[in-house]
Amino acid sequence: MKKLALILFGLLGAIALFGCSNNSSSSSAGGSGEPVEGGDLNVAMGSEPDTLDWMYSGESATRKIGWHIYEGLFALDKEYQARPLLAEDYTVSDDKKTYTITLRDGLKFHNGQDVTANDAKASLDRWTKVSSVGKIASSHINSIEATDDKTLVITLKDVYTSLLTDLAAPKASAIIIPSDVAEAAGEQPLTNEQFIGTGPFQFESWKSGNEIVLSKFADYKSRDEEDWGGLTGKKTAYLDSIHFKVVKDPQVMLNGLKTDLYDYVQSIPLDLYEVVTSTPNVEAVTSSNGYSVITPDKSEAPFDDLKVRQALHAALDKEAMAKATYGNDDFYELDGALFTPDQTALYSDENIDNFAAFDEEEAKKLLEESSYDGQPVKIIFSNDNADYAKIAEIAEQQLEAVGFTVELESYEWATYLEKWGDAKNWDMVVVGWSPFFSPNQAGMVSRENNSSGWYHSDRWQELLAQWGTADEGEQQQILAELNKTLYEELPFEKVTNISALDARTTDLQGFDEWYGPRFWNTWKTK
Amino acid sequence: MLGYTIRRCLSVIPVMFVVSIIVFLLVHLTPGNPAHIILGEDASPEAVAQLEEQLGLNDPWYIQFFDWLKQVVTGDLGTSVFSAQPVTELIFSNFGPTFSLMILSLLFILVISIPLAILIVSLRKTILDPLFTSASLLGVSVPEFWLAILLVLGLGVSIPIFPVAGYMPIAEGFGSWLYHLLLPAFVLAILEIGIIARMLRDSMLDSVNQDYTKTARAKGVRERDVLMKHVFANALIPTTTVLGATVAGLLGGTVIIETLFTIPGIGQLLIDSIHRRDYPVIQGVVLFIAAIYVLVNLIVDLLYAFLDPRIRYDE
Numbered sequence: 001m002k003k004l005a006l007i008l009f010g011l012l013g014a015i016a017l018f019g020c021s022n023n024s025s026s027s028s029a030g031g032s033g034e035p036v037e038g039g040d041l042n043v044a045m046g047s048e049p050d051t052l053d054w055m056y057s058g059e060s061a062t063r064k065i066g067w068h069i070y071e072g073l074f075a076l077d078k079e080y081q082a083r084p085l086l087a088e089d090y091t092v093s094d095d096k097k098t099y100t101i102t103l104r105d106g107l108k109f110h111n112g113q114d115v116t117a118n119d120a121k122a123s124l125d126r127w128t129k130v131s132s133v134g135k136i137a138s139s140h141i142n143s144i145e146a147t148d149d150k151t152l153v154i155t156l157k158d159v160y161t162s163l164l165t166d167l168a169a170p171k172a173s174a175i176i177i178p179s180d181v182a183e184a185a186g187e188q189p190l191t192n193e194q195f196i197g198t199g200p201f202q203f204e205s206w207k208s209g210n211e212i213v214l215s216k217f218a219d220y221k222s223r224d225e226e227d228w229g230g231l232t233g234k235k236t237a238y239l240d241s242i243h244f245k246v247v248k249d250p251q252v253m254l255n256g257l258k259t260d261l262y263d264y265v266q267s268i269p270l271d272l273y274e275v276v277t278s279t280p281n282v283e284a285v286t287s288s289n290g291y292s293v294i295t296p297d298k299s300e301a302p303f304d305d306l307k308v309r310q311a312l313h314a315a316l317d318k319e320a321m322a323k324a325t326y327g328n329d330d331f332y333e334l335d336g337a338l339f340t341p342d343q344t345a346l347y348s349d350e351n352i353d354n355f356a357a358f359d360e361e362e363a364k365k366l367l368e369e370s371s372y373d374g375q376p377v378k379i380i381f382s383n384d385n386a387d388y389a390k391i392a393e394i395a396e397q398q399l400e401a402v403g404f405t406v407e408l409e410s411y412e413w414a415t416y417l418e419k420w421g422d423a424k425n426w427d428m429v430v431v432g433w434s435p436f437f438s439p440n441q442a443g444m445v446s447r448e449n450n451s452s453g454w455y456h457s458d459r460w461q462e463l464l465a466q467w468g469t470a471d472e473g474e475q476q477q478i479l480a481e482l483n484k485t486l487y488e489e490l491p492f493e494k495v496t497n498i499s500a501l502d503a504r505t506t507d508l509q510g511f512d513e514w515y516g517p518r519f520w521n522t523w524k525t526k
Numbered sequence: 527m528l529g530y531t532i533r534r535c536l537s538v539i540p541v542m543f544v545v546s547i548i549v550f551l552l553v554h555l556t557p558g559n560p561a562h563i564i565l566g567e568d569a570s571p572e573a574v575a576q577l578e579e580q581l582g583l584n585d586p587w588y589i590q591f592f593d594w595l596k597q598v599v600t601g602d603l604g605t606s607v608f609s610a611q612p613v614t615e616l617i618f619s620n621f622g623p624t625f626s627l628m629i630l631s632l633l634f635i636l637v638i639s640i641p642l643a644i645l646i647v648s649l650r651k652t653i654l655d656p657l658f659t660s661a662s663l664l665g666v667s668v669p670e671f672w673l674a675i676l677l678v679l680g681l682g683v684s685i686p687i688f689p690v691a692g693y694m695p696i697a698e699g700f701g702s703w704l705y706h707l708l709l710p711a712f713v714l715a716i717l718e719i720g721i722i723a724r725m726l727r728d729s730m731l732d733s734v735n736q737d738y739t740k741t742a743r744a745k746g747v748r749e750r751d752v753l754m755k756h757v758f759a760n761a762l763i764p765t766t767t768v769l770g771a772t773v774a775g776l777l778g779g780t781v782i783i784e785t786l787f788t789i790p791g792i793g794q795l796l797i798d799s800i801h802r803r804d805y806p807v808i809q810g811v812v813l814f815i816a817a818i819y820v821l822v823n824l825i826v827d828l829l830y831a832f833l834d835p836r837i838r839y840d841e
Contacts, residue, residue, distance in 0.1 A: 050802065245692075252788055259689070414801060417558060
């Protein structure tokens with residue numbers, strides 16, 4: 001009997017010991033040899049997309065799968081510059097109001113149909129109706145016409161130099177789908193049978209709550225140039241299939257990565273970074289993930305008063321907030337610009353000195369001079385994201401230290417979305433914004449709605465109008481002006497730029513991330 | 527017996543009706559709606575309102591309820607707002623993994639707890655009895671998620687005997703199906719093994735010194751037969767009651783185990799649907815789970831009559 005007990009305890013002890021042991025050897029990437037054809041890639045994703053209609057949805061989960069299936073006429077390269085993808089070439093008329101776009105030869109959809117200008121027209125017509133970016137562009141578009149099988153002509157109402165950037169935006173994207181599919185879907189999201197694109201991988205199946213499977217598209221017509229990075233340039237599908245598996249628990253993801261169950265895992269909590277870097281044959285992948293913000297409701301008291309917003313601005317110690325929330329400074333970057341530094345063409349560091357304006361005494365003084373009457377300020381956030389909860393809690397302490405009275409209310413995502421829609425429910429929200437690619441796509445300022453906290457600014461709208469007609473040199477000046485407006489009108493409080501953490505096995509070669517993982521030009525060594 | 531069975535089956539109808547009203551109200555009175563989720567954080571109020579209209583969410587709740595009820599009566603649970611798949615199809619494709627997990631766990635429970643309880647009762651005067659009491663208490667007390675994490679780290683990662691996650695349908699091979707389910711089924715069973723074994727042991731110990739067992743022993747019946755034919759048979763009635771509740775409890779337990787082992791079961795379907803406010807799927811799944819509870823209870827009641835011939839429902 002004693003023996004039995006000893007064996008039992010011994011077994012439990014061994015399990016605990018093995019379970020808690022931490023392999024301390026450092027990760028090492030294998031060298032990239034000749035590409036290997038074939039193999040199945042298993043990707044663990046934390047959340048399942050609501051749809052794979054990348055034109056309809058701006059959701060990150062949709063994008064990370066969608067860009068393997070679909071392509072647009074243009075796409076952004078590694079430097080966030082719009083370059084042709086399905087388009088062979090384009091010309092712009094002298095008055096800058098007519099864009100003539102020619103399609104590449106030999107393009108095919110996943111269903112075997114040839115890609116024609118008529119498909120492009122039907123797709124863009126739908127894009128202007130269902131996409132948040134397309135709706136912005138549509139106010140400048142007069143007509144979209146297919147003049148022959150390969151030529152598409154877009155005529156504008158006014159000069160709008162952002163058209164190509166909008167067509168290339170990897171968010172609610174201007175993807176080209178067969179005209180019959182675009183017309184049948186109309187303003188509804190595409191169904192499983194309608195996920196037909198021109199990308200290097202094609203949609204195979206979607207088992208809800210389980211996995212989404214893509215397979216190599218044998219007739220893929222790649223561009224001939226080198227890989228331009230981002231979403232355009234030469235693309236080769238080496239893998240036979242990609243299985244995007246729904247895995248809710250990050251620890252399960254890492255265990256699966258260690259045991260070759262998964263080759264790539266997405267959205268690992270930052271506090272597991274040390275675990276990732278200390279695991280053999282596993283590499284951390286970090287990518288720019290936009291920034292976190294605190295947005296006050298400017299339609300009502302107290303934040304309709306600029307003085308109160310100035311007090312808020314002076315009260316927030318963003319460095320302390322970022323450090324406490326994100327911990328490792330590899331994953332946050334205190335920077336006050338509207339765009340992130342990796343978006344080289346859009347980034348301007350002019351007029352951002354007032355970003356770090358933390359001064360408790362100044363905040364108290366400004367608050368006393370303002371119309372704030374001591375009424376409780378309600379901060380709402382979604383408790384689905386632990387970072388938002390931390391930011392809200394730290395903001396509460398910092399605001400109370402200067403004389404605000406603060407209430408916190410957290411909701412799960414669906415409830416939060418509904419509460420956010422009505423100004424009566426909140427005075428401030430804590431939320432994150434994924435990268436955007438043109439000033440008019442900046443959801444937290446561009447429209448007078450709940451996303452911007454009902455920000456009404458003639459000055460901002462005037463700058464957006466100027467942006468639409470500006471050339472590259474003028475755009476830099478406008479970016480500097482936009483930054484200046486941010487710190488004079490204080491529509492929102494930018495906390496910090498953030499990065500997301502993914503992890504991959506070193507058996508994955510040729511891999512490059514750009515605003516998320518892309519698996520063309522990538523192969524498995526075993 | 528047949529009359530009783532029919533009456534019990536008919537009594538399910540009002541139960542299911544009440545369940546469906548409660549579920550419908552709970553789901554629809556909770557803030558948040560699928561239109562917001564589908565359109566995302568950038569959506570304009572006009573787009574949300576338009577989609578709400580298309581999804582029929584603008585009608586008063588009682589009209590939505592009766593529209594849904596009319597469908598349910600005809601066996602149509604509606605279609606998912608997100609995937610546009612019929613709810614019945616979703617339920618059945620997700621119930622396979624859950625059912626597999628439940629069956630294998632139940633097998634573990636029966637195969638381990640019953641022989642264990644009998645063994646302990648037959649060796650009740652040895653050190654095994656207090657040892658069993660402590661061990662079973664441990665089984666009841668250990669949180670499932672903790673045990674699951676420990677077993678995965680030990681037997682999945684450090685000594686890679688079992689897969690750390692995933693599920694294979696039985697159609698793709700019995701061995702593969704079993705290999706993927708052994709660890710999760712064991713974790714799910716461990717709590718119930720403790721409960722059932724303790725329950726059976728206690729019931730058997732109650733009977734061990736009753737007059738009828740003394741009489742049996744006095745007649746010269748062997749101790750083994752006394753235990754199996756008299757003590758065990760009498761202890762089965764209360765144990766069956768607990769076992770009925772256990773089967774229902776397993777359905778709840780699968781929600782956690784499915785998450786920890788990434789098994790695409792009915793629990794995952796329900797949680798995802800709640801997060802997305804996919805009303806038809808939530809209502810369909812809850813109704814289905816309620817039907818299973820009712821069915822299990824009916825089977826338990828019918829089993830009483832089988833286990834104890836003195837029980838006659840029709841009299």
